[in-house]
Amino acid sequence: MSSITASPAGDAAHDGAAESAVPLVAKNLVKLHLIASILWMISSMTWGFLASLQFLHAYPAEGIEWFSFGRIRLLHTNEIAYGCLVNGFIGCLYYVVPRLTGRKVLSAGLGLLVFWVWQFLTVATSVGQLLGKTQALEWGETPTGFKPGTFELNYIPVDFLIEVGAVLVALQFMTPIVKAMKERMYVSLWYISAGIVWLILTYVMGNTLVEWNFPGSSGAAASGLYIHDLVGLFVTPMGWGMMYFFVPIILRKPIWSHALSVIGFWSLAFFYPLNGVHHYLLSSIPMSVQYGAVISTMAVEIVVTTVIVNFFGTMWGRGRAIHSNLTIRWFYTGMILYFITCLQCAVHTTLSVQKVIHFTDWVPGHAHLVMLGVFSFWIIGMTQWLWPRMTGNEWYSRRLNHWQYWLTLIGLFTMFVDLLAAGVIHGYMLDALSPWMDIVRAMYPFWLLRTIAGGMILAGQILFFWNLWKTARTPKPYDHRWDLVDAGGAA
Amino acid sequence: MMDRLTTVLGVGGIGCFAVAFLLSGAYPYAITDGREPEAGWDEIAKDVSPDFKDMAVRFPGGFAGLEGGPDAAKAGAPEDAWRAAYAKAIRRGRDIYIAEACWHCHSQYVRPVANEDIRFGKVRSSRDDNNVAQRPVLWGTRRVGPDLTHEGGLRSNDWHAAHLLDPQSTSPGSVMPRYEWYFADGWQVARRVDPAVAARERLDPATARAVSGVYASEDEAKAEMARIAASLPDERSSEKTRMSVVRAKGPTPDGVAVLAYLQWLGTWEAPPKEGGAE
Numbered sequence: 051m052s053s054i055t056a057s058p059a060g061d062a063a064h065d066g067a068a069e070s071a072v073p074l075v076a077k078n079l080v081k082l083h084l085i086a087s088i089l090w091m092i093s094s095m096t097w098g099f100l101a102s103l104q105f106l107h108a109y110p111a112e113g114i115e116w117f118s119f120g121r122i123r124l125l126h127t128n129e130i131a132y133g134c135l136v137n138g139f140i141g142c143l144y145y146v147v148p149r150l151t152g153r154k155v156l157s158a159g160l161g162l163l164v165f166w167v168w169q170f171l172t173v174a175t176s177v178g179q180l181l182g183k184t185q186a187l188e189w190g191e192t193p194t195g196f197k198p199g200t201f202e203l204n205y206i207p208v209d210f211l212i213e214v215g216a217v218l219v220a221l222q223f224m225t226p227i228v229k230a231m232k233e234r235m236y237v238s239l240w241y242i243s244a245g246i247v248w249l250i251l252t253y254v255m256g257n258t259l260v261e262w263n264f265p266g267s268s269g270a271a272a273s274g275l276y277i278h279d280l281v282g283l284f285v286t287p288m289g290w291g292m293m294y295f296f297v298p299i300i301l302r303k304p305i306w307s308h309a310l311s312v313i314g315f316w317s318l319a320f321f322y323p324l325n326g327v328h329h330y331l332l333s334s335i336p337m338s339v340q341y342g343a344v345i346s347t348m349a350v351e352i353v354v355t356t357v358i359v360n361f362f363g364t365m366w367g368r369g370r371a372i373h374s375n376l377t378i379r380w381f382y383t384g385m386i387l388y389f390i391t392c393l394q395c396a397v398h399t400t401l402s403v404q405k406v407i408h409f410t411d412w413v414p415g416h417a418h419l420v421m422l423g424v425f426s427f428w429i430i431g432m433t434q435w436l437w438p439r440m441t442g443n444e445w446y447s448r449r450l451n452h453w454q455y456w457l458t459l460i461g462l463f464t465m466f467v468d469l470l471a472a473g474v475i476h477g478y479m480l481d482a483l484s485p486w487m488d489i490v491r492a493m494y495p496f497w498l499l500r501t502i503a504g505g506m507i508l509a510g511q512i513l514f515f516w517n518l519w520k521t522a523r524t525p526k527p528y529d530h531r532w533d534l535v536d537a538g539g540a541a
Numbered sequence: 542m543m544d545r546l547t548t549v550l551g552v553g554g555i556g557c558f559a560v561a562f563l564l565s566g567a568y569p570y571a572i573t574d575g576r577e578p579e580a581g582w583d584e585i586a587k588d589v590s591p592d593f594k595d596m597a598v599r600f601p602g603g604f605a606g607l608e609g610g611p612d613a614a615k616a617g618a619p620e621d622a623w624r625a626a627y628a629k630a631i632r633r634g635r636d637i638y639i640a641e642a643c644w645h646c647h648s649q650y651v652r653p654v655a656n657e658d659i660r661f662g663k664v665r666s667s668r669d670d671n672n673v674a675q676r677p678v679l680w681g682t683r684r685v686g687p688d689l690t691h692e693g694g695l696r697s698n699d700w701h702a703a704h705l706l707d708p709q710s711t712s713p714g715s716v717m718p719r720y721e722w723y724f725a726d727g728w729q730v731a732r733r734v735d736p737a738v739a740a741r742e743r744l745d746p747a748t749a750r751a752v753s754g755v756y757a758s759e760d761e762a763k764a765e766m767a768r769i770a771a772s773l774p775d776e777r778s779s780e781k782t783r784m785s786v787v788r789a790k791g792p793t794p795d796g797v798a799v800l801a802y803l804q805w806l807g808t809w810e811a812p813p814k815e816g817g818a819e
Contacts, residue, residue, distance in 0.1 A: 104718060107716065109718075112719055113718075113721050115722040119718045120641045120643060120718065121642060123642060123645055124645075182637075182640030184639060185677070186678070187677060191642075197636065198635070198636050199676050199677060227546065231545070235546060235549075239546075240549045244553045247550055248558060251558050255562065260676075260677045261676070261677050264574060264678075265574055265670065265676035265678065266573075266669075266671050266672065266675040266676070267569065267573055267670055267671075267678075268566075268570035268573055268574040268667075269676055269677060270678045271565055271566055271570070272566045273677075273678055274565070275561065275562065275565050275566050279558070279561070315549075315553070316553065319552075319554075320560075323561030323562075323565075324561050324564060326561065326566075327565045327569075330650075332654055333652065333680070334664075334665060334666050334667035334669075334670065335573075336568075336569050336573065339564070339565055339569045342564060342565065401654075405652070405654040406655070409648055409683055409684040410683075410684070411683075480656075480660070480684075481655040481656055482656075483659065483660060487712055487713075487715065490685075490715065490716060
């Protein structure tokens with residue numbers, strides 16, 4: 051296994067000022083995708099914030115057809131998935147893949163094309179959803195372009211075009227990976243290349259079967275499989291692939307154990323997709339399949355532990371970095387939240403906990419911890435590391451970045467605990483046969499706190515965007531002392 | 542060899558994906574829905590709900606805009622005309638239910654725990670959901686509002702119309718959005734209450750009581766008023782003078798379709814299997 055020892059830490063010397071004359075990394079593409087990612091994040095959070103006002107009887111656009119609650123709630127989730135996460139990951143891929151393979155991506159022109167196609171599709175998705183062209187597939191409400199369950203075209207076939215976009219992305223990044231596969235294949239590249247293939251397969255599977263082939267309970271099984279594959283087989287491997295790259299580079303030491311990273315990869319590949327049906331437990335899906343999903347969900351927790359141990363092992367001896375380096379702080383906060391999320395999964399996948407929390411606010415609480423607390427945190431962290439390097443400018447304000455961190459973290463954690471508590475109360479009131487409106491009223495205080503917490507998170511990201519913008523616009527050479535995480539470079 | 546790209550992509554990328562698909566996608570399909578053909582629109586709309594027939598009288602304006610609505614609303618229309626209109630209406634309503642993402646606030650999935658069968662009704666089997674209205678599946682994801690699996694027949698058409706127009710009118714404090722765009726201005730025949738009766742029943746004398754459904758045009762409402770007047774027996778002829786055509790909000794064809802879908806929910810169940818119990 052000599053090839054996997056080609057740790058990216060060896061590349062650290064090339065960073066920053068030592069950038070070679072022929073640019074390996076297409077900086078403009080990194081910047082474009084990252085800034086788009088942050089803008090979509092803000093947009094998505096704005097919709098989320100507005101949607102939360104519906105629950106306080108304070109939604110300003112109530113009664114306006116196109117901006118009805120149900121429709122904007124779709125924008126909130128789809129923009130975070132297809133706008134923020136996908137752009138963020140692609141942006142980082144433009145940096146990571148050439149660095150790891152020593153080769154350029156297929157074509158910069160294709161890069162621009164993919165960028166604009168992707169933004170177009172995300173906008174088309176949002177517009178389509180406002181117009182009522184939604185597809186009834188959770189996390190894949192992107193319009194099929196067909197009337198539900200038929201082949202009568204009624205809108206831009208977004209699903210199909212996303213598939214084309216995903217294939218273009220695959221061509222772009224798989225070209226250097228395939229060229230370099232004989233020389234070195236660092237573990238990040240396994241995650242990344244598998245993630246790209248999984249995205250394509252998952253998207254086709256979920257978007258066709260549920261719509262045209264599987265009704266009712268088997269449709270639900272396929273839908274659960276799709277939801278989980280999208281998170282587990284695209285977002286998660288991309289995220290971890292990036293972590294395996296950036297953490298050693300920033301801490302300037304190799305990953306603690308390569309054996310553990312091998313175990314982590316293969317058990318993710320095996321167990322994660324088997325979880326799908328846990329989204330519809332206690333249902334008419336055959337019990338054997340439900341139990342299988344419960345057991346593999348628990349198994350994932352073991353996998354996650356190996357990965358977490360690996361990263362904290364890597365951190366060993368460099369603990370100060372949490373304090374001095376904001377990127378590392380975002381990364382490790384994300385990892386701790388990841389651990390909490392997965393621990394939660396292992397517990398709330400059991401049928402006795404499902405009985406209480408299913409269909410309650412517990413679930414959005416959990417989902418925010420994963421999608422925001424883990425993957426968006428990592429994207430923010432990577433953006434913070436890449437932005438000064440890609441623009442060549444020192445941060446406009448490092449203090450604003452700290453404000454962003456604390457606003458986001460406190461907001462998220464408040465929201466998480468708040469929704470969990472709301473979920474438990476909802477669940478027990480359901481069981482106790484309380485009248486439905488009593489349940490709704492019992493939720494008001496939790497919904498109010500959620501809106502406040504959401505406002506904090508949104509404010510944090512607006513500060514961040516402002517900082518990114520000013521940084522790009524204010525020429526001031528980047529101060530490399532900040533990189534010396536172990537030399538006490540205080541923040 | 543665990544780290545070769547071909548292994549990573551072949552075994553990990555495709556292999557693991559395929560295993561999961563077989564175990565948690567193809568297998569449940571093979572042992573449930575794959576065994577029987579999915580019930581089509583005609584099958585699930587074969588028993589026309591009385592609430593749907595009532596809509597033709599109550600919301601004639603919106604009903605006339607349904608596909609097949611005018612045929613069904615004709616006096617003495619054959620059951621087949623009703624069925625055709627019904628199938629199209631519940632399908633249109635289902636599509637709106639998807640477009641408005643009602644399924645993000647309502648489930649259609651009664652679980653065998655947490656007293657849900659007491660609250661919402663019978664736990665559904667996979668056979669009951671093996672129908673075209675559940676493709677794409679609408680089990681939902683969050684219950685901000687109650688489960689709607691067995692909503693059909695639970696409430697009156699008027700309740701649903703008032704609720705959809707303004708949920709707080711029937712359920713004070715509800716956080717369900719108002720769906721005003723499924724309602725349009727129409728005309729209705731109204732009757733002034735006799736002052737003596739009003740005093741006895743403590744009614745507001747100015748209250749106009751509706752005696753007809755909501756028509757889309759004023760002329761239709763006037764024609765209806767003439768019909769009602771002509772049918773009144775002599776001893777009630779004084780009521781004629783107290784009738785007038787007033788403006789009223791009624792559901793649009795889309796609104797009627799949503800109500801038809803809601804009133805259909807749970808009224809169809811898979812026929813028992815031949816050859817005994819399951």
